[in-house]
Amino acid sequence: MNYRSSVDIITEWDIVAARQLGRNEAKKAGFGTVDQARITTAISELARNIYLYAGKGRIEIERVTDDGMFGIKIVASDDGPGIQDLRKVMEDGYTTSGGLGAGMPGVKRLMDEFKVISEPGKGTTITATKWLH
Template sequence: MDNRSSVEIFTEWDIVAARQLGRNEAKNSGFGTVDQARITTAISELARNIYLYAGKGKIEIERLSIDGMKGMTIIASDEGPGIPDLRKVMEDGFSTSGGLGAGMPGVKRLMDDFKVESEVGKGTTITATKWLR
């Protein structure tokens, strides 16, 4: 089996599909229910951001096995407007959509590794990894 699967994000239903895929992958990777929920929540936030701000993009989920450590990486990518002020987006409580603002800082807290690459006018790629304890 390939260790990477993905969901294209165009509609709100795709957010649901991405969450479901993430939950299944997390469960199959051996994550407990709490970490499954963390991973699913992170995917939900990332997919929602693609839908709201870029209009379309992709959530990829990759199972990892490196030096005996197992984990899961979520790659959220789009070719949307990009993020003009990354520092501001990473502040707790910051929201441009009127949401709760758990957004990016929330995803960073839920996962173990978190990296954002964004170029205005070109798009954004967010990579977030959770390691199996």
């Protein structure tokens, strides 16, 4: 059975709420503290990007199963300006916000599966999954 919950990202406090929800779901799903931290960090980055670049959006967290594997899928979506140059955004060290530039490549490294669909002027959807090993 899949379980799904979500947080609308509108204010900075919603980033905190999304992180907390992610940590709770990861714990309930049976992830250890290291993977809980990875999932929480990924959610934090994705929610922060929604807040900074799109203004508003949503983080959905879903417990998933696939071929006997169990995990957590995070879907970050917005109707913002989209990503103009996806290849550049996926480069380590690239930043437009003055941050460390760990953003999207960091999320990709923290999770087991990572997919970005972005259309300039229409928004972005990022799906990231972590499997319980």
